[in-house]
Amino acid sequence: MSTAPSARYCPTRDLALDPLMSCKLCLGEFPQEHMTTISQCQCVFCSLCLKQYVEFLIKEGLETAISCPDSACPKHGHLLENEMEGMVAEESMQRYRRLQFEREVLLDPCRTWCPSSSCQAVCQLKEGEMELPQLVQCSVCRLEFCSACRDDWHKGHACQDNIFLPRVTSSFYNSDDDxxxxxxxxxxxxxxxxxxxxxxxxxxxxxxxxxxxxxxxxxxxxxxxxxxxxxxxxxxxxxxxxxxxRTQVVGIFAGFGLLLLLASPFLLIASPFVLCCKCKCSKGDDDPLPT
Known part of the structure; x- marks a missing residue:
């Protein structure tokens, strides 16, 4: 009784059918399942490199919109929030969302932060009075402060005439070590x-x-x-x-000075040849073309 030969796994054959893709960050080659494509620009990177890139930018707070790591990206794409959620930890995503919100408040002329460190609420300003200092009352802690100098409200006094004394509770101007x-x-x-x-x-x-x-x-x-x-x-x-x-800083400046000092004789020797070549080139440009 004869039986058909059983199929055997051939890794060489699978590799041939599944070509490797190159990552622009680490220059390594990986199968397609280890790669991640950015939807906006369709640039492809290995999942590990892209994960480390996103985590680094979020940790350092360098960007609120995570751009494509390829500096020559033709579409200047950005990673979407749902794309980042699948590659970084929830703690990093919470920090990313907080940085985004803080930047939105900073760029919004109609919103400002409560100066009290124990509150840190976002306060709304009156849109019709944006050019002038206005009274702002925090809806959470009920603190009243000036929208321009963020000090206690000083009705009838300009900000420059009002002596600014940092509030003890202010986390933005307080010089406390903590x-x-x-x-x-x-x-x-x-x-x-x-x-x-x-x-x-x-x-x-x-x-x-x-x-x-x-x-x-x-x-x-x-x-x-x-x-x-x-x-x-x-x-x-x-x-x-x-x-x-301080030793490193002084060493750097001393190194540049020593290098300049050592190179100065060679520059003096080479300068006549440079000037001579320049004169010959200038003279050659003035000569008429041969007929």
Whole structure:
């Protein structure tokens, strides 16, 4: 009695029928089931790379609309919210939605945040009085404040004439070390500090400033600001780390200076040849064409 030979699994045959696809991020090749296509632009990436890309942008708060990771994307596509929900954790999605809402409030001239750190509600402004400071009353904590300077309501006094004293309850202007949220001193975007040193850089306007006093640190490469004054020793780094940072900065500037010093003789020697070649080229352009 003869029996038909049983079918055997052949991985080589399956690979031939299922061609590999290339990921533009890691340059690896994967089967189609390991790839994810962005619906707006139809760009394809491996699922792991795209997941790590989305999680990084959400964690850093760099973008409220997650764009296609391909910088040369012809359609400049963005990932939809339902696409991100399938690749990142729920905690990341909650942070993404919160960042989106905060940006919407910041860009909406008819809404503002309650300055009380214990409330943090969104307050509505009167549309017909947007150009002038107006009284705003929080519907949650009933706090009354000025829409322009966000201080206590000062009826009959202009904001510039009103002495601005930061409220103890304000999480945006309070210099308390435990304050988790403040506003950028330049663009007024809300910034949350979870941990790390006191040298902050706004991701919106790129301003570098001190977290405690909000003073600019744009030209303070050596962080001398934390050697004296009210912010003395508040950088949040060890003395060894500060010394190492300053050594690196000084080393970079010294390296550029040394490189320029070593290259200067060669530049002086080469300059006559460069000028000679330039003169010959200019002279050659003025010569008439041969007949």
């Amino acid at each position: 304050t988790p949220i403040k506003r950028c001193p330049k663009c007024k975007v809300y910034i949350e500090r979870d941990k790390g040193c006191a040298q902050m850089m706004c991701k919106n306007c790129k301003r570098t400033f001190c977290w405690y006093c909000l003073e600019s640190l744009e030209d303070d490469f050596l962080l001398i600001h934390y050697d004296e004054g009210p912010c003395r020793n508040k950088l949040g780094l060890s003395r060894a780390s500060v010394i190492w940072h």
